[in-house]
Amino acid sequence: MTVRTRFAPSPTGFLHVGGARTALFSWLYARKHGGKFVLRIEDTDLERSTMESVNAILEGMTWLGLEYDEGPFYQTKRFDRYDEVIQNLLERGLAYRCNCSHERLDKLRDEAMKRKEKPRYDGHCRDIEVSPDEPHVIRFRNPETGVVAVDDLIRGRVTFNNEELDDLIIRRTDGSPTYNLTVVVDDLDMKITHVIRGDDHLNNTPRQINILQALDASPPIYGHVPMILGDDGARLSKRHGAVSVMEYREAGFLPEALLNYLVRLGWSHGDQEIFSVDEMIELFDIDAVNKAASCFNTDKLLWLNQHYIKQDDAKRIAHLLSPHMGNLGIDPSQGPDLVAVAEAHQERARSLVEMAEMSAFCYQDYEAFEEKAAKKHLRPAAREPLERIRETLDSLGEWTEETLHAAVEQVSADLDVKMGKVAQPLRVAVAGRAASPGIDVTLYLVGKEASLQRIDKALDYIRQREANAG
């Protein structure tokens, strides 16, 4: 039997991290077992489904590299098939027409709640003939007794009493099929062997199994993965920052970092933290997925992101960095080689956005000195070192990291001061702040002309300060 898994989002919004993790687990399971991964769009809710959402979901999956083998299949294109199944159920007496009014249903619910019971449909129309010509819904005739057991890959055996279930609507008054029916028919038709989905569906599973049995089909194997919560333990929402996968791209995250973070959320393999996609496929084990929901922790994601930024090829990082530079109004082709700039910042940035911000000085003059840095380093005592290094740099033959390093060392030696006494004021002058890559690299990237100009600006600042003090 070939393994076939699926991801079946409803297109009512973006691909969020919870859905992405469910998709990842499902995808990994298929890949690990040499199976197929199917994408299905559950768009039977005509009111809320949009094409923009479909595109956003596809974009998110593509970015993460969760490629599907079949699909996307759209449920709205399969209404004929659902009708056929409903008709079949109707003919065999396993479903029936119901014309109970909303009012009656509401009343039923209120009364049940008052009696501290679970609200269920009372089966009023079960044995009465409702004409096909009058407005009606179609309900599934759920077994009234017995238990349904789900042998879940993650939760273990979970059992439900049929008395708890009621006759659910499988076709609305407008003729459209409902979720629990379409899922069952689709999973069946698409020969899905393993249904890996969010655990918000665990309660639906017994109903689906009952429908499956009415259809003389054997249920697939289920695996209900827990939810992802916000860092405060509450349900993940916009309030927690980014929830959409694409927002993470915009925030400067690498897809492999998000994937690695997501796979470790609720799953682990001993003490291993870093997983390449190939390792995930090899080591992932759905049985080892935790039962409890887990909180999303951006700090750890940032750590992983930094790890991948650090480890990645500078060329690729530069390529990915480019649009973020653009967002700052910088055209990376005007200035130093972006690959060199990226390389210089690879160990310093936790995200590409941070990298763009911290390397902007290589392309454009900063607006003002970082206040604390200027106060600390651009003081009268720094004037001489700065003047000396300016002179040395001005007459430097070759502008390379080696010659620049030597120049700074030479001035420090001449002045008989530690290198920091020269490098720090120089750094603030050239980069505008107290932190930057090594001073030689920093100078190299800024270039001779801009460096000298900025040193002059720093010297002006110091003179101004001396004047004010005097």
Place this chain on the structure above:
RNA sequence: GCUCCCUUCGUCUAGUGGUUAGGACGCUGGCCUCUCACGCCGGUAACAGGGGUUCGAGUCCCCUAGGGAGUACCA
């Protein structure tokens, strides 16, 4: 309310009857050092509570508490 699910450091987790309860993020002390970062060494911090079972329980059972999901002519 009812049904189902869940519960180890702040967070992600290891742990499948005998461990000084391990790792990671974070925080923190130090080393390295031209700054920041990286790297390295160290520290901080957890078995929700209560009953059993057992020579022995984070691990098995029960109860309580707390969280979550479902309870739609949403998916």
